[in-house]
Amino acid sequence: MSEDLWSIDNLPYGVASTADGQAQVVTRLGDDIIQLATLAGLDNVRKWARCFQQDSLNAFLAQGNSSWSAARSWLQQILQDDRRRDLVARATRPIEDVTLHLPVQVADYVDFYASEQHATNVGSIFRPDGAALTPNWKHLPIGYHGRSGTVVVSGTDIRRPVGQRKGKDDPEPVFGPSVRLDIEAELGFVVGGATAIGERVPTDAAAEHLFGVALFNDWSARDIQAWEYVPLGPFLGKSFASSISAWVTPFEALVAAKIPLPQQDPQPLDYLRGANLFGLDIDFEVRLNDTVISRPPYQQMYWSPAQMLAHLTVGGASLRNGDLFASGTVSGDARDERGSLLELAWSGAEPVELADGTTRSFLQDGDRVTITATAPGVAGGRIALGEVSGTILPSTAG
Template sequence: MTTATATWLDIAADHPYGIAHLPYGVFAPADGEARVGVRIGDRVLDLGACAEAAGMESASVWQTPSLNAFLAQGRSAWASGRAWIVEMLSNDARRDCVEPHLYALGEVTLHLPIEVADYVDFYASEQHATNVGSIFRPDGDALTPNWKHLPIGYHGRSGTVVVSGTDVVRPTGQRKTPADSEPVFGPSIRLDIEAELGFVVGGTSEIGSRVGVDAADEHLFGVALFNDWSARDIQAWEYVPLGPFLGKSFASSLAAWVTPMEALSAARVDLPAQDPRPLDYLRGDALYGLDIEMEVSINGTVVSRPPYRGMYWSPTQMLAHMTVNGASLRPGDLFASGTVSGDAKAERGSLLELTWSGQEPITLQDGQTRAFLEDGDTVTITATAPGPEGVRIGLGEVTGTIRPAH
């Protein structure tokens, strides 16, 4: 069992952002520029300033407005950086060096933690894929023939990944229902959420090479909650034959805090049985799921609790598949899991599933009903995971409010 380390800061031992967690983000104090920080309790440590005060030559990788410079350093630098942070926050002799560079969380502005290089969205939940297939192909097979042979995904638009708290403008586009003789243009009327987990990638690989399952963890820096907002009506009309496009690319929200993979060592679980057995390049020793419990709320009403631990494909398999054709990796690459859904209705991670394509609206605490999102709705996704010695860590929330179409 992993042993929890104590900190000299005055925070509860079971704080979800204690020293066992230490998520990274990018923040700006009221009187300064954006730079890399780490969250400890309800404070943010300015890593670059603290490292510079401690005489560390590597301080410059944290004195930038994104995590990308640090991501480029690779696994050994991530491990040594985390060990140094733990030392600074656990050794009472370091207080004088650290305390001048701590900021109250409420006094800083949080920014997008990475400059997103490439963005890929997967479809890794068997329950979600089965639900969606059942909705759209009620008389056919729920899963497509390829689903259990490879992690299905699409390449998204990195420039519209936004930090948690950013408003989301309702997208406009073409839509056509079976009752329409011709397509119409206008705001989406079937705007949805997708509760997902994003994986932040570091290091590089050369184009034409590939990263195998057992090497994938060398590139997996951390995770952050992710909401891949979806305009289901735009998507339904456009996606044949090339898949998601404008129904997805208008906005995707990423949490401001990236939880390092090291903080999730106690959350690793076995994958569900994979049958049929995947091809050789998708097999290896580094296969795992993550015991992360998510919670989705709309305007303060909890509408779903999706469990990530049931996801069919490992993040290492997703990364291996993403590069098997020779596609290269760059610091700041981001891939998402796809919607997380469980076996129970209350564990479905999208309104498409929760309302069964609008046929069974949900009721909020104020008595209002929702089939899909309305203007003014605020969606918040939170999550927790096991930490050392029974402590639970809390992933940074991802939230956004829907604004009317322009």
């Protein structure tokens, strides 16, 4: 099964090191990793040997879409060429013999809010006496700028954050560890092809900059967030950590996963329209300790990644190689398709029961969250999008 999910139709990019070697760009085939700088060097492809020798994908991202496509074609050809089997073997290591690292040195990071179901649920919880969706929600992809420096690779432990919080019955705010620590199952989009300040990226040009996707968990301190977010939005409730998968799946591996968007009504403004808008057929699974608590469907996401990128740049913001933007929480219509504990437990009113008989409204110290996903492969079957996981450590401050 592992080989099927990590077949030649997949070939994600990551960064890994061995005990006796420096980190370099790698791909995964079955349960092996292939060191791409080593392979390109052995095959005398100097252009890629140099950029794959780096400890991040950023140099490769800078080469642009045509180079990304050419490199994937070269890689697929060499892996299927029996005459070069020995050459490939010299660059191959078992995955258990390497350490995976953050795949991208994140330049700028933006998080969107692209699921209508998630936005409706959160609006109903935070504003029970008002409209669930804010008036602007169906007119533009809402987002906020996050901290790129606290994006960490899957497997990194997450320290419980501290900050101000004020419950509805508290006379004054208090300071201390978050008691409503949450997850957000999301899809991250890795960007390449830098642009100048003031240069817009229209929806029909988004493919030139959308390199690939990676699973993403935007850990959220809901009590800190609820007190601070009016009027400027998330700050300390989001800035302490966001986790990203070690594997970035290139968009060329997701051709069969592209689907039409849900109907957008009202019709967006001109700059958010285009001939190449798409959604993605990706199935998520969220596991809390030993229990699968949710299976969010990305298929229902309202805004296309092309629209998110167009909106991000329409005001003049430049793109940098290694930019990252995320979809926001992926949620579906059913309760077991909600991508956050805030929704699953309805802000604590309906706790989630785990396999060991305990319940959760929010995360406890020692809890481990693992998010996985699969998508249709180009040649049939399915491909894996890796995983993103993290374990909650106690706060170090009172």
